[in-house]
Amino acid sequence: MEFETSPYALQDTLECSDPTIPTDESNLVIKALNLYRRKTLQSMYFKVKLHKRVPHGAGLGGGSGNAATTLFAANKLLGGIASNEDLLEWSGEIGSDISVFFSNTGAAYCTGRGEVVEDVTPPVTLDTPMLLVKPPVGLATPKIFKSLDLGRRSTADPRGLLDTIAAARGVDQDAAVNDLEQPAFDNLPELAALKQRLIESGQYRSVFMTGSGSTIVCFGSDAVPDFLREPLYKDLFISPARLITRKPNGWYEHSGLWKEPL
Structure with a gap:
């Protein structure tokens, strides 16, 4: 993301590389700017x-991170x-999954709607390889919660x-619990x-859905199994990934430990 002030503008301007993403008042970026001005009395x-690199409707918190x-x-x-405490508190007004990004360490245990953030030591090593696999269809969060x-x-x-x-020091399959898998898989059996x-495939320590879906996380390896090259899966989003944290008063930076998506 790139930012600059517009001293003589009468509104914010948002340009997005993904033409399917709305850039009006419905976008969380614009909502965040409106929130910031309202709270700080700035003009x-x-x-x-x-x-946009994180797919829309992936359950990866892309919009919240933005x-x-x-x-x-x-x-x-x-x-x-x-x-930082102000930003954490205010962010809960426009989304439940935004506050976690303001944890002081970048790793947190969240309760409530997600807006109650407790800093924790990262439970797994940050260089743990992972593979993200997302089908071309997304899942609407409200529908998933209604189906729970x-x-x-x-x-x-x-x-x-x-x-x-x-x-x-890692996620074993028994510990990979996501209650939203049930409604997601009920609505999208092919995801299950x-x-x-x-x-x-036997290549991963654990496999689980992230958030409300529809991304599947493969923990412990970023190797792509051969079956994903079958025509049935030609439209999948597939990307290696690593975890990142942030230093106090700083922001998140690319780890440099993963390669470009296939």
Whole structure:
């Protein structure tokens, strides 16, 4: 993302590399700028260029990350009027998944709607290889939550799962719990089939859906199994990935540990 102030503008300008992404008031980037001005009583408008790499509807927090980056950048450009704690608190007003990006370490245990953020030590090593696999269809978060069967939720304690992952220094399959897999797989059975094939490939320590979908995370390796080269999967988004954190008062930077998507 690129940012610059527009002292003489009467509105913000957002340019996006993905023409399917709206650039009006419905975009979280514009919502973040409006929020920042309202909270700080500033009148500055901005020009933003967004090179969209995280697919829309992937469950990877791409839009939320864009919003958090926008709040951080606007604050930086205007002299750091707000504290990190301010930005964390305000961000919950426009989205439940934005606040986590303002954790002081970049790793957090989140409760409530996601806006209650507790800093934690990263439970796995940041250079752990992972592969992201997303089918060409997305899943609407509201629909997924409406389809959640509360009676089929995991009984595992989330804090206990975090402790288990930290102790194992990685995510084993039994600890890869996401209650939203049930409604996602009910709505998109082929996603469940894709997960199972990835597990059966035997190449990963664990395989699980991220967020409300529809991305499947393969933990422990970024090798691409041969079956993903079949015509059935020709439209998949496939990319290696690594985890990143941030230093206090800084922002997230590319790890440099992954290669360009296939």
